[in-house]
Amino acid sequence: MKTIYNFSAGPSTLPKQATEEASAAIANFAGTGIGIMEMSHRTKPIEGMVEETENLLRELLSIPSGYEVLFLGGGASLQFNMAPMNLLDSNASADYTDTGVWANKALKEAKRFGKVNVVCSSKESVYNHIPKKFEQTPGAAYLHVTSNNTIYGTQWKEFPQTDTYLVCDMSSDILSRPIDVSKFGLIYAGAQKNMGPAGVTTVIVRSDILGKIEREIPTMLDYRTHISEKSMFNTPPVFAIYVVNRVLHWLKNLGGVAAIEKTNIEKANLLYEALDNSKLFKGTAAKEDRSTMNVPFVLSSVVPEAQKEAVEKDFLKAAVEKGLEQLKGHRSVGGFRASIYNAMPVEGVEALVTFLNEFEKKF
Ligand SMILES: Cc1ncc(COP(=O)(O)O)c(C=O)c1O
Structure with missing residues (x-):
């Protein structure tokens, strides 16, 4: 499986x-x-x-x-x-x-x-x-x-x-x-x-x-x-x-809360760095206030407005094929959201980052 x-x-x-x-x-x-x-x-x-x-x-x-x-x-x-x-x-x-x-x-x-x-x-x-x-x-x-x-x-x-x-x-x-x-x-x-x-x-x-x-x-x-x-x-x-x-x-x-905080920061940094380096995706929250738990992101302006809905659909479908589930954003922000709570392993965020990069290359 x-x-x-x-x-x-x-x-x-x-x-x-x-x-x-x-x-x-x-x-x-x-x-x-x-x-x-x-x-x-x-x-x-x-x-x-x-x-x-x-x-x-x-x-x-x-x-x-x-x-x-x-x-x-x-x-x-x-x-x-x-x-x-x-x-x-x-x-x-x-x-x-x-x-x-x-x-x-x-x-x-x-x-x-x-x-x-x-x-x-x-x-x-x-x-x-x-x-x-x-x-x-x-x-x-x-x-x-x-x-x-x-x-x-x-x-x-x-x-x-x-x-x-x-x-x-x-x-x-x-x-x-x-x-x-x-x-x-x-x-x-x-x-x-x-x-x-x-x-x-x-x-x-x-x-x-x-x-x-x-x-x-x-x-x-x-x-x-x-x-x-x-x-x-x-x-x-x-x-x-x-x-x-x-x-x-x-x-x-x-190791308790101090130990999980380190992992949470590591996971969040990985994902935000990928978004900051991307031309296709961008995070929506102000940098200094970025959550280590929920990471909303949207398609950037390189995607024409009229095409955004279709690209979002493609993205979510391709993500599910890779085993990356529940990435649809909340309706009030749109786009995507990755929630990376305590129980999300680093490997899960790495898999998401790899997928973001692959999707961008193919785009
Ligand atoms: C910050 C925050 N407060 C409150 C709620 C509502 O929680 P509940 O469904 O347990 O009433 C949520 C649900 O997502 C939440 O994220």
Whole structure:
């Protein structure tokens, strides 16, 4: 069978070892003779596995004391609501950075709960850069950032300084590089890019920021409920958490987040260099903000506008023949996008670069 490299933006490629281990657990979890999806979450093996997953995440991200780790359902999109519902009083305001479609969705949802100050936006330039010069609002409850903009391939290289705390959607680059968790009040991330499958969302929250607002919060949407019940207030997505567990073991064995960051930089450099040296393709994100996770690129002006659609089709078809899958760009940027998350091996990026060069030569 030919090797397939899956460049999907999410759900995306997972370490083979992790998916194999998870497959085995579907039939028989941890030698119990019962499949993991058939086992109550209120059993010792499952409770132990969830606790281990939390501890691995704490270790890999060097999460300081005073922070709680939760595994919730509802995706990152639910966090667009839960974050302001728990942290923003109706008579208070929060600062939001508008750096992409997901950031924009987050700020739109937050408006339901309090005043939102959009402190900067790169919308006018199709979100091709991260605006770094902006004023924060005195007294704002928090500053919301999207650490990596999956669709536009931009990434905060340095997080902004703030007098309050950061609330961060880290869905598409969590565990790709070391971060200083102490700068954040809240981090949330859907697992389906760098951590595991869809169905579980990781939340890391500093406990002292909770319980400060007047709003009555529905039980299921109150972080304190899930903290006191150790993510087991209701039935958690056990299988999805188990896949995260296996991915975290894989990452730890590779040397952890600092080690994977080196590989991520190596992969990203390889691909950006190929794009910069190409006459046929060009990257769309501002150079200084280029993401190490998502690399959008389009056909350059050497291809007449009228021919672009046909050339794109040819490119994608030829890519699939080479085992390079899911390279179609998001509709708001067009062209192509290669997502090269933690689990994408260097060989996958090398195969893509070889293909880009071959395609250009034939063109
Ligand atoms: C940065 C970012 N935030 C949020 C989301 C939405 O996540 P979910 O589908 O888990 O709600 C995505 C999905 O691609 C994303 O890339």
